[in-house]
Amino acid sequence: MTGIRGFLYQKLEGVHLASWRGALLLVATFIIFQILHTAVTAIYNIYFHPLREIPGPKLWIAFPLLKNLHMMGGDLDFKVRAAHEKYGDVVRFGPDQVGFTCPEAWRDIYGHGHAELPKSYVKGSAMDDGSIVYSNASNHFRLRKAMQPAFSEKALRQQEPLIRVYVDLLMERLREVADKGDSTNIIRWYNFTTFDLIADLAYGEELHGLAGGKSNMWIDNIEKLMKLMPILVLVTTSPLLSKVLQFVAGPKIRKSKAKHKEASELMAMKRINRKEQVDRGDFMDYMMRSRGEKHEMTDAELVANCDLLMIAGSETTASLLSGVTYWLLKTPHSLKKVTEEVRSMFERDEDIDFIEASAKLPYMLACLDEALRIFPSIPISLTRKTLPGAPTPIAGVMIPENTKVGVHQLSAFHSERNFYRAKEYIPERWLPESTNDPSSPFYNDRREVHKPFSFGPRDCIGRNLAYHEMRLIMARLLWNFDLALEEQSKNWHEQKIRGLWEKPPLMVFVKRRTE
Numbered sequence: 195m196t197g198i199r200g201f202l203y204q205k206l207e208g209v210h211l212a213s214w215r216g217a218l219l220l221v222a223t224f225i226i227f228q229i230l231h232t233a234v235t236a237i238y239n240i241y242f243h244p245l246r247e248i249p250g251p252k253l254w255i256a257f258p259l260l261k262n263l264h265m266m267g268g269d270l271d272f273k274v275r276a277a278h279e280k281y282g283d284v285v286r287f288g289p290d291q292v293g294f295t296c297p298e299a300w301r302d303i304y305g306h307g308h309a310e311l312p313k314s315y316v317k318g319s320a321m322d323d324g325s326i327v328y329s330n331a332s333n334h335f336r337l338r339k340a341m342q343p344a345f346s347e348k349a350l351r352q353q354e355p356l357i358r359v360y361v362d363l364l365m366e367r368l369r370e371v372a373d374k375g376d377s378t379n380i381i382r383w384y385n386f387t388t389f390d391l392i393a394d395l396a397y398g399e400e401l402h403g404l405a406g407g408k409s410n411m412w413i414d415n416i417e418k419l420m421k422l423m424p425i426l427v428l429v430t431t432s433p434l435l436s437k438v439l440q441f442v443a444g445p446k447i448r449k450s451k452a453k454h455k456e457a458s459e460l461m462a463m464k465r466i467n468r469k470e471q472v473d474r475g476d477f478m479d480y481m482m483r484s485r486g487e488k489h490e491m492t493d494a495e496l497v498a499n500c501d502l503l504m505i506a507g508s509e510t511t512a513s514l515l516s517g518v519t520y521w522l523l524k525t526p527h528s529l530k531k532v533t534e535e536v537r538s539m540f541e542r543d544e545d546i547d548f549i550e551a552s553a554k555l556p557y558m559l560a561c562l563d564e565a566l567r568i569f570p571s572i573p574i575s576l577t578r579k580t581l582p583g584a585p586t587p588i589a590g591v592m593i594p595e596n597t598k599v600g601v602h603q604l605s606a607f608h609s610e611r612n613f614y615r616a617k618e619y620i621p622e623r624w625l626p627e628s629t630n631d632p633s634s635p636f637y638n639d640r641r642e643v644h645k646p647f648s649f650g651p652r653d654c655i656g657r658n659l660a661y662h663e664m665r666l667i668m669a670r671l672l673w674n675f676d677l678a679l680e681e682q683s684k685n686w687h688e689q690k691i692r693g694l695w696e697k698p699p700l701m702v703f704v705k706r707r708t709e
């Protein structure tokens with residue numbers, strides 16, 4: 195019996211050992227194959243790829259994963275900026291990716307010069323969910339035609355009283371803050387204001403951010419997304435990880451997306467059916483005027499684009515308002531100058547409106563433009579893909595087909611090749627005293643590279659509204675209050691970027707103005 199058992203054990207161990215050896219051999223072969231594949235691809239990408247002549251960080255070109263690690267760490271965009279400083283206006287950042295920082299690149303990548311280069315993140319029509327940013331070329335043309343009137347001068351005049359309600363409310367709330375004497379996180383107030391007013395223009399409804407200090411699902415979503423960003427970046431590095439994420443978190447993500455869609459759809463449909471708000475002059479009113487025309491928007495498109503406008507029109511403006519506040523507080527002579535401009539031009543707070551503010555406050559405009567340069571709301575590169583079939587000339591360089599290309603805003607706006615004393619906040623560079631005087635050190639600034647609202651047929655549709663809104667809010671803030679930076683926010687600009695700036699609280703003392 196023992197003899198038989200011993201014999202069987204020996205056999206089983208043999209099988210066990212043999213299968214272990216087989217498995218190990220398989221894993222080793224796989225690893226060796228992976229190493230060889232990575233090495234051969236790296237050598238090809240550096241020495242034989244059609245983009246080999248374009249300079250760039252070799253390690254990223256050879257091993258693109260390294261770039262993603264920087265994205266996860268939140269310092270990728272600063273590394274990209276450093277690479278542009280080292281290599282110049284045209285830099286290769288990956289096997290099939292080239293970044294630009296010169297003015298001509300805007301025209302060649304985003305302009306009308308040739309057939310439109312598609313957005314690299316719009317895959318066919320799969321993401322074409324009705325929102326204008328993801329639409330393919332023909333849908334985009336139609337949607338833009340339907341949405342454009344909502345951003346015309348006429349519409350802005352109708353929208354101003356709706357917007358004023360929220361700017362008045364902001365002033366009221368800040369007076370309460372001032373009377374308490376504590377410092378406050380000004381970003382929260384800017385977020386409440388911009389989200390409240392865009393919601394009113396899109397849905398004809400109040401979100402009660404300013405009135406009740408209530409957050410909303412759009413702000414919550416952005417916060418969630420920022421927290422999840424490192425994980426999302428990590429999974430893009432490997433199809434396997436992406437599958438794992440789909441399996442683990444897929445149902446929860448889908449449920450939360452569906453919940454958001456349902457809520458925003460409900461708000462949009464209520465507004466579409468609210469007859470008493472016809473001719474209100476808000477976004478929905480103008481977009482619905484496309485009904486019966488060739489370019490008419492469907493209900494689904496109205497729903498998707500109102501949701502888009504909430505994000506595109508609020509976070510961007512609030513971010514810039516935070517940036518301009520910080521940089522003014524760090525630059526006392528600019529703060530003094532802009533405050534004096536506002537207070538000398540307007541006797542009463544209520545006299546400040548869209549038209550008067552744009553006519554009477556040139557230094558304020560320079561302060562906003564300089565903030566859009568040093569702290570662009572979209573600091574990254576909005577990548578496009580060159581067309582198949584033939585190389586595309588971009589800024590004088592022939593770029594092969596299917597290459598991801600873009601102007602990296604942070605690098606272009608902070609480049610010493612484009613701006614004198616580029617890392618400093620100097621609103622004077624935008625004034626006629628600099629732009630018209632050849633003896634000014636800022637005369638040769640390449641201002642044409644500064645396109646924080648992008649360029650071409652897909653540039654920002656809300657640019658004018660954004661300027662009016664930002665000017666009105668800043669002018670009224672400076673007319674009413676004296677501001678000071680709290681010590682803990684003195685290095686606020688040292689932030690990470692993961693798609694958007696990761697803004698820590700901006701703590702500011704707000705005091706009723708003293709003459």
Ligand code: HEM
Pocket residue numbers: 326327338392502503506507508510511514571572576646647648651652653654655656657659660
């Ligand atoms: C400081 C404020 C703002 C900045 C810096 C900004 C910047 C931009 C940029 C860079 C784009 C191009 C995006 C791309 O190519 O994918 C864009 C597009 C867009 N923006 Fe803005 N934006 C601002 C405010 C607004 C406002 C207030 C609205 C409307 C309420 C708005 C609505 C849009 C829309 C709908 C698009 C898509 C346009 C299209 O695809 O044709 N933005 N914005």
